[in-house]
Amino acid sequence: QVQLHESGPGLVRPSDTLSLTCAVSGHSISSPNWWGWIRQTPGKGLEWIGYIYYSGSSYYNPSLRTRVTMSVDTSKNQFSLNLSSVTAVDTAFYYCARTMGDSSGSFDYWGHGALVNVSS
């Protein structure tokens, strides 16, 4: 059974960098899937942040590209998200998810989500 679990600070100060890690179990992160981050402001819709392949290739949402960095650690079977220069509008639930191994870009397994609050 594929499982994903987000971890990281629940509170980040404005202008700091938000850092989250997604631990994957039940599936090798080196398999032909893209590993993504999606966020959701409380009570609002979903926003795709980006995704990364085990090789390190990545694509980011153009609206966040200048602040986003993703990385993969195959030895730990996990991947990470860094979002720099955060403000209150970055307060959201952050989900990590796996895309299916096809061209659809569909996310078939999701973590439970991590709430990150940006506040001083």
Place this chain on the structure above:
Amino acid sequence: SSELTQDPAVSVALGQTVRIACQGDTLRSYYATWYQQKPGQAPVLVIYGKNNRPSGIPDRFSGSTSGNTASLIITGAQAEDEATYYCNSRDSSDHHLLFGGGTKLTVL
């Protein structure tokens, strides 16, 4: 830039059929994927590709596309189908993904 548009809310009588729409030019090139999200839970994949259901998704869920509009169809809606439904697809760049704003489904 590309975008996907959904009606904010739709309602359906118990046992009836409901169609939830997602509009966007990118849907002329790529299929929509549909997710169901209930309060306090992560989204769940319900339809992907032309009209495929993951294991465990009831067969009352189906998908279709016509022109720039994709539809999630629930045939015989049940009380447990009350949720917010999101569509997503690739944008014209092929590498980036988009989400629709979501449709809150109420089962009456």
